[in-house]
Amino acid sequence: MVLSSRVGQQIGAHDSDLILDVGCGVGTTSRLLSEQFGCRVVGMDVSSANAGDALRRSKGNDRVSFLAGDGHGIPASDKSFDGAVLECVLSTFQDKRAAARELARVLKERGRLGMSDVIVEGEIPEELRSPLVDAFCVGGALSSSEYRGLLEQTGFRFVGVEKRKQDTLDFLEQIRRQLFVARMLVGVHKLVLDSQDLDYVGRLLSLAKEAVKEDRLGYAVLIAVKDGQ
Numbered sequence: 331m332v333l334s335s336r337v338g339q340q341i342g343a344h345d346s347d348l349i350l351d352v353g354c355g356v357g358t359t360s361r362l363l364s365e366q367f368g369c370r371v372v373g374m375d376v377s378s379a380n381a382g383d384a385l386r387r388s389k390g391n392d393r394v395s396f397l398a399g400d401g402h403g404i405p406a407s408d409k410s411f412d413g414a415v416l417e418c419v420l421s422t423f424q425d426k427r428a429a430a431r432e433l434a435r436v437l438k439e440r441g442r443l444g445m446s447d448v449i450v451e452g453e454i455p456e457e458l459r460s461p462l463v464d465a466f467c468v469g470g471a472l473s474s475s476e477y478r479g480l481l482e483q484t485g486f487r488f489v490g491v492e493k494r495k496q497d498t499l500d501f502l503e504q505i506r507r508q509l510f511v512a513r514m515l516v517g518v519h520k521l522v523l524d525s526q527d528l529d530y531v532g533r534l535l536s537l538a539k540e541a542v543k544e545d546r547l548g549y550a551v552l553i554a555v556k557d558g559q
């Protein structure tokens with residue numbers, strides 16, 4: 331199952347909900363949630379180019395809208411959303427605590443928060459924290475207990491974490507296949523890439539797979555509810 335669908339399911343998204351998708355990128359999750367669950371979604375991204383692109387890709391879907399804005403200071407009034415989702419976003423934030431407080435502020439009482447993100451449990455090889463792997467949100471990833479602590483200290487009741495080991499292994503396998511194709515194309519001179527770079531990516535993939543198998547790394551779905559106390 332696509333992680334976004336699982337996030338939507340876990341927050342119980344439904345047609346009367348207004349959901350905020352923070353760090354929406356080009357709006358893939360926003361569109362999926364509105365189409366699968368019938369909710370209205372406001373996608374927000376710090377990049378106005380992304381927000382514009384998301385809008386262009388969503389022509390004909392009047393349940394989604396997009397705006398440029400920073401998750402550390404969301405341009406929305408208090409208690410305006412029934413739910414919020416963040417996919418591979420919180421791990422990339424400089425100040426996760428400020429962002430979590432902002433989420434609590436813009437959610438209604440008992441508003442639901444759903445995130446899919448990378449979780450790191452204990453030690454992983456330093457190479458997996460390299461800028462190249464940052465594209466996969468590993469650099470700033472926390473452990474599940476650190477996420478729990480962060481949310482509990484910023485106005486949420488932590489509901490649970492669902493580790494998505496098989497989804498993570500499938501994702502790594504997809505990259506491995508793409509790497510294989512890239513090597514073939516380089517071999518027949520249809521693509522110009524440094525074979526040392528390809529070897530390095532291959533090594534990172536092996537390290538990541540090992541860490542996933544040992545439950546030290548992987549995607550997870552995290553759910554919390556704004557604490558009404």
Ligand SMILES: C[S@@+](CC[C@H](N)C(=O)[O-])C[C@H]1O[C@@H](n2cnc3c(N)ncnc32)[C@H](O)[C@@H]1O
Pocket residue numbers: 352353354355356358359374375376377380399400401402416417418419422423465467
């Ligand atoms: C790894 S991408 C994930 C995009 C999308 N959620 C997805 O799953 O396809 C992270 C996104 O967060 C956005 N972002 C980064 N920092 C942000 C911030 N402070 N406030 C809002 N969005 C931010 C980036 O522009 C990027 O689109």
